[in-house]
Amino acid sequence: MLRSSGRRALLQESVIRIRRLQMRGAITGLLAAVAIGSLSAPVLQQEKGGDDRTGPYDVVQGWPQPLAFAKPGYIWGSTGGIFAESPNRIFIANRGELKLPDKLPPNFTGFWGSFGEQATTPTPEFRNCIVVVEGAGRAVESWTQWDYLFEDGRGPHSVLMSPYDPEHNVWIVDDIHHQIFKFTNDGKKMLMALGVRDEPGSDATHFKRPTDIAWLPDGTFFISDGYGNTRVAKFDGNGKFLLTWGTRGTGPSQFNTPHSITIDRNRRVYVSDRANNRIQVFDENGKWLDAFPNIQQPYNIRISDDQFLWVFSGPLDKMLKYDLDGHLLYAWGTHGTAPGFFWAVHEFGADADGNLYTAEVFGGRSQKFRPRAAADSTHIYRPQPLTPKSASMSTQTGIAPPVFDAPVAGAPGAEKFSGAWKLVKAEPEVTAGRGGGARGGGIGGPYAETIFNQAPPSVVLTHAAGKVSVQIGSASASYTLDNRTTWSTPGDVNALKTRAHWDGAKLHLHFKQGMNWGRDVLSLDGPTLTIVRDLESGGASTTRTMTYTRTS
Known part of the structure; x- marks a missing residue:
């Protein structure tokens, strides 16, 4: 019995020794693999110091440059929107020009927000409302021929392009006049005008302060409508009204200021329900699918090319990244008027190089952010790429530009x-x-x-x-x-x-x-x-x- 027990004990000890040797070999092999991997792929080094005030980006100082087209003594106004067609062609929706005071304070940075007053407070003069800047922030185009569209309003609300449009046509939303315009890429022709100026409504031909647009690959588009209405309106690629959904309230498919809209690759429609502090999700025919609550006033929302939902929260002055099930993954942003800080980003975008552009409605400025070399690439917003631009723009047929203040007949009765x-x-x-x-x-x-x-x-x-x-x-x-x-x-x-x-x-x-x-x-x-x-x-x-x- 003792001999048998001794043999069993010796056998067990031998097995344990063999297992220990096997584990050591496995660990040695793993360490070797890690070492080899470290030689074949760069390791992301964490930066020392810093306070993450601009997230994974560095702000580009002095961007944009002072508006060269402005009347002397005037500067950029409240900035409603921004869209980067390329790293060297960025559209800015400028809500007119603001007259500077005779004496400037020492902390003036070239933009109205540095006075400590919202850029929406003073009344602008509606000049240079659609401006194109190049990569260094120098204004190279101003579509002054369309400035009259924004007279007696508050300027363009947002500027967009469909990612599926090979002609890169430019869309402008004018909320206060209840209209949406589509222009050729060079701004020489108006191609479409939706809505009736100064006549709000909620039918197939009227809006009440529309806010944003999103597209499907076939050109079908959706409009969030808006400050006055509480609905989404769907149109075919030619501007024919198809359907609408939404009522006022806090339940599913109800809205309080649908302010922005975006679509993922599965054709799901995401709507910023701003005053209800949430984002709602629908199919392309308006069927309610989901809601992401407790997102403080989502001003602008966009689906990135890698299929994440990016949001700018107005009260938080932060960029927020969510997965498409509504889980918060990352956030950054700091309130203020210093370069790199935010004061109410109304629209954001990015170019093919990963540069981020923001338009501040209260700060009265746009900003450009360049990705830091050591930044985590998953924290960089990259939009869906635009379809390569065609050369057929010159063949597009424009419509007669609208005429305002046209006299009407008398008023018997x-x-x-x-x-x-x-x-x-x-x-x-x-x-x-x-x-x-x-x-x-x-x-x-x-x-x-x-x-x-x-x-x-x-x-x-x-x-x-x-x-x-x-x-x-x-x-x-x-x-x-x-x-x-x-x-x-x-x-x-x-x-x-x-x-x-x-x-x-x-x-x-x-x-x-x-x-x-x-x-x-x-x-x-x-x-x-x-x-x-x-x-x-x-x-x-x-x-x-x-x-x-x-x-x-």
């Missing part, structure tokens, strides 16, 4: 609106305060007490000799019924501007002051006056229906 009117009902009701949202409307400051009153308790209308006067409290506005714009103080960008026309049944009154816009549509039914009032200010949009009864 408009005199019936004359009289004093008292408010009976307003839907939705007006609550105390002037804040944003469905009730407040976003009109603040002195404007809320004047012609922009949310629901005027009384209105006096006077029609005579083709002119209409509107009296609200102590404020008044005068209109000429010929569809032409009238300035209360000619040449003053902050003056009240009015424009009106009579369509034979309804009276349309448009008014603008500073960065506030309004439109009233008046109709009569016996003794009852109905006014549908649209008020717009920045990101706020309100529609209210008011009924009045005649008092004299």
Whole structure:
């Protein structure tokens, strides 16, 4: 028994020794393989120091250069959008020019945000709204022939190209005028105009402050619509309306400011539901698939070429990277106006070299970031490449450019609106305060007490000799019924501007002051006056229906 036990113990010890030798050999082989691998492939060295304020990039100082086309004493305005066609051709959607104060503070960096004031606060002069810069940031083109499109608005909201378009046509979204334009790549021809200027709606031919566009390979495109509407609209490649989905609310397929839109390779449509702090996912026919909650105000969203979802969060001033199931993978960004910091990036893009471009709506600038050599490549945003450019652009057929302020016929019947009117009902009701949202409307400051009153308790209308006067409290506005714009103080960008026309049944009154816009549509039914009032200010949009009864 002892001999048998001793043999078993000796055998077990031998097995253990053999296993130890085998493990040592395996480890030695693994170390050798690692050593060989280290010789055949570079090792990513972690940088020393730094605080990651610009993530995996270095900011390109002095980019872009001062706008050479600007009027003396003026600079770049609020920057709505940016798109890099190539490393040497970058489109900037510039919301007009801003006049500099006579005395500049020592911390002025060349952009409005360095004053500590949002670049959307002052009223711009609408010049050089679509600008092309080369790689070093020097402006080489300005499509001034189209500046008139943005008059009395707030400038272009975003600039885009379809990645599937071999002609690299340029699309511009104009939210405040409720229109979208498509141009040839050189800007010489307008190819398409969607929406009706200053006439909001939610049908096949109208928008209410659209925001962004995304495409399928066959040219079908989707529009997020927008600040006023709460829907996505789908069109074929020729601009024919196909379908729409979305209502106001917080449930699935409901929106509160659908502000950006993008599509992955599986044709899933991602919509930035900005004021609901989430991103919703749909199939191409509007079927709800998923939602990614708790993303603070996603201003702009894009699917990268390697199929990740990149987001810029406005309140956080950060770039966020998610997988397509909504899991956060990486984030970077620092709030501020110093180079490399962010103040409300409204649109971002990248070129084929990996350079990142950002457009700041509050900072009033665009920036260029160059990938650092030692950066983790998975942290670099790379867009879907554009289809190689064709040479057939010269054969494209343009459309007749729109003509604004064109005179209209007289206004027989408009005199019936004359009289004093008292408010009976307003839907939705007006609550105390002037804040944003469905009730407040976003009109603040002195404007809320004047012609922009949310629901005027009384209105006096006077029609005579083709002119209409509107009296609200102590404020008044005068209109000429010929569809032409009238300035209360000619040449003053902050003056009240009015424009009106009579369509034979309804009276349309448009008014603008500073960065506030309004439109009233008046109709009569016996003794009852109905006014549908649209008020717009920045990101706020309100529609209210008011009924009045005649008092004299």
